[in-house]
Amino acid sequence: MNVTPSSINPTPLSRRTFLELAGKGLLAVSGLLGLGGLSRFFSFQTETAVPQTFALGPAENYPPGSRTFISQAQAYILHTDEGITAVSAICPHLGCSVNLADNSFDCPCHGSRFALDGEKLQGPANRSLRDLSVEISADNQLTLLT
Amino acid sequence: MKRTLAALFLLLAVLTAVWANGRPPAPIPLTPTLTGETEYCLTCHNDLPDISAAHPTAVFGCVRCHGGERLALDADLAHSSMRGGANPSDLAVVEPSCGGSDCHSGAVSADRDHIQRVQTSIQATYAGAIAAVRYAFGVQPDPAAQLGAFAVQDTETNTGVPYLDPFNPAQETHPSILKFSQNCLNCHLSADPLPGGEYDRFTGCAACHTPTQNRAPDQLTHTLTTAIPYTQCNTCHNRGNYSLRDMAFHPRTDEANGRLQDYYQPIGQFTQCEWTLDCIDCHTRSEAMGDGDIHSSQADIQYVQCRTCHGTINEPPLTKTITDPNDIALRLAALNPVIDLQVGDTILVTEQGEPMWNIRQLDDGSLQLTGKVTELTLPFSRVMDTACEQNPDEQESHFCHECHAVEH
Numbered sequence: 001m002n003v004t005p006s007s008i009n010p011t012p013l014s015r016r017t018f019l020e021l022a023g024k025g026l027l028a029v030s031g032l033l034g035l036g037g038l039s040r041f042f043s044f045q046t047e048t049a050v051p052q053t054f055a056l057g058p059a060e061n062y063p064p065g066s067r068t069f070i071s072q073a074q075a076y077i078l079h080t081d082e083g084i085t086a087v088s089a090i091c092p093h094l095g096c097s098v099n100l101a102d103n104s105f106d107c108p109c110h111g112s113r114f115a116l117d118g119e120k121l122q123g124p125a126n127r128s129l130r131d132l133s134v135e136i137s138a139d140n141q142l143t144l145l146t
Numbered sequence: 147m148k149r150t151l152a153a154l155f156l157l158l159a160v161l162t163a164v165w166a167n168g169r170p171p172a173p174i175p176l177t178p179t180l181t182g183e184t185e186y187c188l189t190c191h192n193d194l195p196d197i198s199a200a201h202p203t204a205v206f207g208c209v210r211c212h213g214g215e216r217l218a219l220d221a222d223l224a225h226s227s228m229r230g231g232a233n234p235s236d237l238a239v240v241e242p243s244c245g246g247s248d249c250h251s252g253a254v255s256a257d258r259d260h261i262q263r264v265q266t267s268i269q270a271t272y273a274g275a276i277a278a279v280r281y282a283f284g285v286q287p288d289p290a291a292q293l294g295a296f297a298v299q300d301t302e303t304n305t306g307v308p309y310l311d312p313f314n315p316a317q318e319t320h321p322s323i324l325k326f327s328q329n330c331l332n333c334h335l336s337a338d339p340l341p342g343g344e345y346d347r348f349t350g351c352a353a354c355h356t357p358t359q360n361r362a363p364d365q366l367t368h369t370l371t372t373a374i375p376y377t378q379c380n381t382c383h384n385r386g387n388y389s390l391r392d393m394a395f396h397p398r399t400d401e402a403n404g405r406l407q408d409y410y411q412p413i414g415q416f417t418q419c420e421w422t423l424d425c426i427d428c429h430t431r432s433e434a435m436g437d438g439d440i441h442s443s444q445a446d447i448q449y450v451q452c453r454t455c456h457g458t459i460n461e462p463p464l465t466k467t468i469t470d471p472n473d474i475a476l477r478l479a480a481l482n483p484v485i486d487l488q489v490g491d492t493i494l495v496t497e498q499g500e501p502m503w504n505i506r507q508l509d510d511g512s513l514q515l516t517g518k519v520t521e522l523t524l525p526f527s528r529v530m531d532t533a534c535e536q537n538p539d540e541q542e543s544h545f546c547h548e549c550h551a552v553e554h
Contacts (some may be wrong), residue, residue, distance in 0.1 A: 019150045026153035033160045046217050047184045048175045074179075094248060095179035095205045109200045111480025113471070122471035124256075 056134075056142035059084065067100055067116070073144055075132050076100065078116065086132035086144055087118040093125035105129065173219055178207030185209050185216035187224065198370040200481060211243050232366060235351035237265060237296070237336050244351060257474050260435060264335070264351065266300050267436025267447070272334035274443040275388075276313050279330075282390060283322050291442035295334045300440045307440040325393035332395070333382040340395075347381040354378055354434070372482045375519045376409055376424045383425075384410055406552065415551030417452075417543075419526070424519040428455065430500045451541045454496050455505060455513070457528045458538035465507050467492045475501035485516045 013021075054073045062068055062084055068077040074089045074097055089097050089105070096109035104121060105114040113122040118129030133145040174188040187208040196202045201211070209216045212234050218224035230236040234243035245251035245261050252258025268274050271294035281289040294310030301308070315327035332340050335353050339345040346358045348367075355370045359377040386397035402408035409421040426434070433448050441447050457463040468475055468489050478501065479487035487493070487503060494502040494513070505515045515524045529536065536545060 023150035023153040026150070026157045030153065030157045030160045033157075033164060037160075037164065048177045050177065050182075090179055096202060097204075109202065109205065111477045122476065124472075124477060 052146050054144040054146070056144055059136055059140045059142050062142065069100065070144065073146055075144060075146060076105070077134065077142070077144070080116075084134050084136070084142065085117075086134045088130040088132055088146070090130070091125055092127045092129065093123075098129070176203070176207055178203075178210065179205050181207055181210055183207075183209070183216060186219055187212075187214065187216070189219060190221065190224075194368045197368050201370060213239075213243070230350070233348050233350060233352050235348070235355075237270060237350045240264075240350050254438065259438065260351075263432075263436040263438045265298055265436075266438060266440045267335075267434075268441050268444050269434065270335040270436070271295055271298060271310055271440065272313075272331065273307075273310055273440065274446075275330070277442050279326050279390070279393075280323060283320050285318070285320050285323055289442060291440060294440075295331070295336055298440065300438065303439060305439045305441055305446070307442060310440060322390075322393045329394045330388050339381065344385060345381050347378065353381075372478070373484070373519045374424070374426050379425045380409070415544075415547040417547065417550040418552050419524075420543075421552070422522075422524070423515070423517060426518050427504065427515060430496060430498075430502075432498065432500060449498065450496060452543060452546045453529075453538070453541040455494060455502065455515070455526065457530055458541065459529055459532075459534055459536060460538050462528050462530055463513070464495045464497065465492050466495045466501070473501070475503040478503045482518055484518055484521045 051072075054070060054075075056062070056070065056077065062077050062079045064079050064081075066077070066079045069075075069089065070077060075086050076089055078085050078087065087105075091098050091107040091109065091112055093107065093110055093112050096107050098105040098107045098112075098114065101113075103116060105116070105118070107113070107125065110124050111122065112120070112125035114120055114125075114129050118131060120126075120128045135143045135145065137143065171189055173186050174192055175184045175186060176188050177184045185207050188203075191208065194203070207216075208214065213227050213229040215224050215227055218226075228234070229239040229243050234240070240261055241251060247253070247258070250258065250260040251262060254262075264270055271291070273291035273294045276293050276295075277286065277289050277291045280286045280293070286292055291307050291310060293313040295313060297310060297312045299309035313327070313331075315324060318324055318327065331337055332345075336349055338349065339347050343361075343363075346361055347353045348356050348358070352370070354374050355372070356367055357369060357371065357375055357378050358367060358381065359375065361367060384398070386395055388395050400407065406416075406421045410416055420428075428450050429448070430450060433450060437447065453463070455463055468487070468491050471489050473489075475493055476487055476489070479485060485504060485506070487506075492507040494505040494507070496502065504518050505513065507513055513526050513528065515526060516522070517524065534549075
């Protein structure tokens with residue numbers, strides 16, 4: 001095989017070529033950074049999406065008599081004689097999160113009280129806690145729908 | 147060469163933009179349950195505590211009360227449309243800040259009309275002082291209120307004062323009234339306080355509901371409470387005297403040494419209960435915040451007397467057993483839970499029917515007050531069946547002080 005000297009020692013870049021390549025490279029980097037910024041700008045979500053479905057895990061985690069607060073859903077899962085039900089923990093007065101007391105849900109903000117089934121006992125709330133849906137899958141997994 | 151330099155400058159500019167964009171802290175979103183609208187105020191204000199148990203930040207957010215640009219991350223822009231600066235309860239902006247039918251400008255029947263009541267109250271209008279001084283110097287023919295610290299109206303007046311025009315010093319000519327306007331308008335709820343820590347308070351609702359005792363100068367305070375200590379009342383009251391002679395305010399000069407001296411200026415006599423308790427343990431909401439009517443004098447609105455709690459030699463104090471779970475007394479107790487008030491409890495009520503929810507009549511018939519601020523439990527006695535011979539028609543405090551005063 002014949003090897004020409006020029007393929008081993010390529011011709012050195014001329015100053016002009018180097019500057020042209022450097023300029024194009026800088027433009028390319030600037031363009032990529034700009035595109036990245038634009039992408040970030042247009043993909044920014046100002047409003048936070050509120051999830052409406054929550055996987056609660058296996059039903060056996062909620063034994064009979066249990067009252068479980070699901071903080072991310074702001075809801076209580078109740079396992080009573082009637083089965084597994086859910087009630088919103090958000091007070092219908094102004095939206096505070098109610099606390100579970102011995103036999104009631106009590107709102108720490110303005111004193112509203114609700115029975116364990118969510119029924120209003122005492123204002124200033126003018127309606128009961130909202131009932132929520134709980135679905136049980138074939139493999140005994142609970143899903144809460146708010 | 148020029149093109150390469152231009153590209154270099156462009157890259158530097160882009161890098162600078164990227165660097166500048168990365169400098170602010172990462173946005174912290176909050177979607178309050180009350181509004182459902184995401185706001186970014188916590189990006190800079192994440193260290194602020196909830197202003198009160200009744201107003202959790204997670205529920206109210208910031209913008210509902212303070213206003214401002216909820217999505218802005220630039221401080222100047224975010225604050226550009228705030229109401230009342232750092233104090234949205236200033237009476238000039240209180241309606242959009244604190245109002246709303248579920249908040250503090252709701253129905254009278256639901257006892258939710260706080261803003262209307264406060265704006266017509268004697269503490270806000272200062273109408274009593276203005277009328278008294280103008281009447282004293284012959285500027286108006288009678289002491290009925292005509293002018294207030296600001297214009298206000300009451301469309302359903304029970305006092306014969308349907309409106310007040312704003313007091314305008316520029317329209318006054320009497321020298322004493324002019325001095326009054328210069329020296330004596332520091333205490334109504336819209337007035338900026340006099341300089342000095344002893345006068346330190348905010349305006350509007352926060353004048354009373356945001357305690358400022360021992361606050362460093364210009365320290366921001368993020369607190370609202372219904373447990374208002376006497377020290378907050380004393381930022382206006384008991385600080386000195388206004389003299390009609392030179393129409394000037396003369397601050398008290400004594401040095402307080404203990405609660406008794408701190409509580410009252412040395413001009414009178416007071417019973418132990420008066421300085422052991424806080425003002426709000428006895429004085430009611432309508433006395434302090436108004437009853438919805440425009441009054442011409444503090445005396446027209448202040449009605450609690452010793453007999454309200456102690457009764458007279460002929461009658462015990464008025465009581466009421468709570469039967470309705472929606473009773474306002476239960477709500478007030480829930481807002482300041484110094485006692486566990488329940489349906490079935492018997493409490494004292496005033497002659498106007500206001501609940502003294504912190505004063506219970508126990509099963510054995512004895513009376514017990516719980517301090518709304520101190521949380522002290524204080525049993526006390528009725529006048530009936532004691533050695534007291536006080537005429538039931540003479541119940542102003544000075545009559546009681548003749549036997550029960552503590553002097554200082």
